[in-house]
Amino acid sequence: MKSIGKPGEHQVFSTFFLFWVIIESQIGMGILQFQRKVVQVAHHDAWISVLITGGVIHVVVWFMIRTLAKYESADLYEIHQHALGKWIGNLLSILYMAYLLLLGTLVLRSYIEVVQTWLFPEIPTWLLSSSVLLLTVYGVLGGIRIIVGVCILSYLFSIALLFFLAYNLPYADWRSLSPVMEANFQELIIGAKQMAFTVVGFEIIYFVYPYLKEKKKAGRYTQMGVLYTTLIYCLVLVLSIAFFSEGQIKKTVWPSLSLFKIVQIPFLERFEYVTVSLWLLVIVPNLLLYLWAATRGMKKVFHWNQRRSVYLSAALVLAICLLLKTNLQIKFLGEWAGQLSLYLVFVYPVILYFIVLIRTRKQRKEVK
Template sequence: MKNSIQIGPTDTINAFLLFFIIHTAQIGIGIQGFQRIIYQDAKHDAWISVLLAGLATHIIAIFMLKTLEIYGSNDLYGIHQDVFGKWIGNLLNIIYIFYCSGAFFSVLRNYIEVVQTWVFPDLNTWFLAASLLLIVIYTFTGGLRVIVGVSFFSFVLSIWLFPMLAYPMKYMELRSLLPILEADMSGILKGVKSMTFTIVGFEILYVIYPFVKDKKNAKKHIHLGLLMTTLIYLAIMLVTLTYFSGEQLTKTIWATLSLFSIVKFPFIERFEYIAVCFWMLIILPNLCLFLWAAFRGTRRLVKVSTNKFVWVFSFIIFIVSLMLKTRPQINSFNNYFGQVAFYIVFVYPIILYVLAVAKRKFKSRKEQIE
């Protein structure tokens, strides 16, 4: 196949690891405060929006897999070049590289803001940005298998955080969920779209799929990863809706972290401090996977070494991180990125699949004629 990736046996990964890759790519910074945004659109039916958004990820993943199965050992960047030709394909590759870079920056800058707001208000942005980037650089230079290993251990070492949200359940008011479907369908669908910023990340499948060793088992683990993510988001949304009043929720920026503040232990007074600091382990796979995806695309355009790319990329991100200083600026970027991500993640895969199938049929007919 034209533009196929040459992958050595030491670069491949087992299919079961896709569960951890997909799940950790989705669980990042958005989960800390997505409830308020969805509630503004769907009110107490926001949990339905979360459920529908989760269902949408499964549907889009099917289109992604169908497209990738056509090309076998090719990633999104190679598919672009094959379907659209060199020039348009490379233009689309550049757009996708910028998208991955924007996702990386969004996770990094939002986490810095959370740390400054909840734990270290006097800590400079440049120090936090530099510290996080150095950790990412160290992980990234280890290669894909190290990044996948980080995703695995991120899941294993952080999954205990979410059962802690059972503490607020004793204050739940289940009547807050009634009546069901009170919001109109347009509001619920707006809530689904608003989930984009929170639930994206599974599009990393486009880049990592060629590196999977036993591809026939990939589908099961991908959908299990998506299901795990959906169940966590749904559970958190239900706890939030039954704990906060509507007025409280509209004023609570980081509702998940506020729920963690209820957790009390005899030896830990402020559990949310532990959660915020531990969250670095949760966002690390986000950062590494998006960085790796951007690197794979850049390598399609120019010959650049791993070390040179990661240092130049990190320097640019570091400078841009210092430019966004206020909450309104960060919110504006998040809103803009969410709008772009909706079309790239939820609309474009369907279009690409249709074009890929059409291109394959056109080629087969042409070969029959010849």
């Protein structure tokens, strides 16, 4: 099937870079606070839940790539139009766009919440959110290749932070991890479900796929990226369980930042402040990817100028950010989005795959 806006030669990027795009899309605000949600259900076996979620993602990604491979160069919006027809297809596309903007909003607002809690309690939300959004708009207007570049840069900066976690090792009590498999199967599955919202973001493959140079390799690099993030999440969680006691994790809002609290270098006593500031570099690729993907949809569905839709979606994100005033509201919206993501990212791609399968088979018969 032919697609409308097939990207030109100067817009595509090497599939190899997809690895970092996937990592950066999956790692965002979630990694700062996911421990608590999973440990609450699966206790000290929470790391198994993370591995389960990782396994499920591999399967979902497989379905996604297979769906995309049915077409020559289409993104989710075009697939929707083709497989589900104009009305239902566009409706689902709009839902997906709204979801992407919601994710962007949550990332931004919860980052600002962290800044307000840890660094500057008196800084107004509008100031931070509008300045970060300006940066995002600027980046999105640069196009997908710029965004991929930002992803790689952000990875290089943030990966260095992992090494500082070694400061926690002297405080780690590995006994906290045993007895292994004390949680029952049900608890592990609920834990994995709790984990799901933290690691969403890989659905970005639905939108960047047309921009890949070698589309055959897309599956390989996406799976590698997903595996890498799962391992990072697992590492952070194992370290957190060893470092904190169980009761402590359950009460700590941002356990990962508290992990950095113990880091003390002679010229820098409070490392977590550096982490919070550096974290901007981690959330910017998130915002760029979500906003970019949403505006692609506006172009495909409403035939809007992408430039205008970037401004519009940034304004929308800003507006919702300003509406969220308290920590409780953010938490509520986060939980709601978590439920939504479970269906949109984990269940829906599998259904879509079968619909597409039927549609393309029918078409082939018609052609014959």
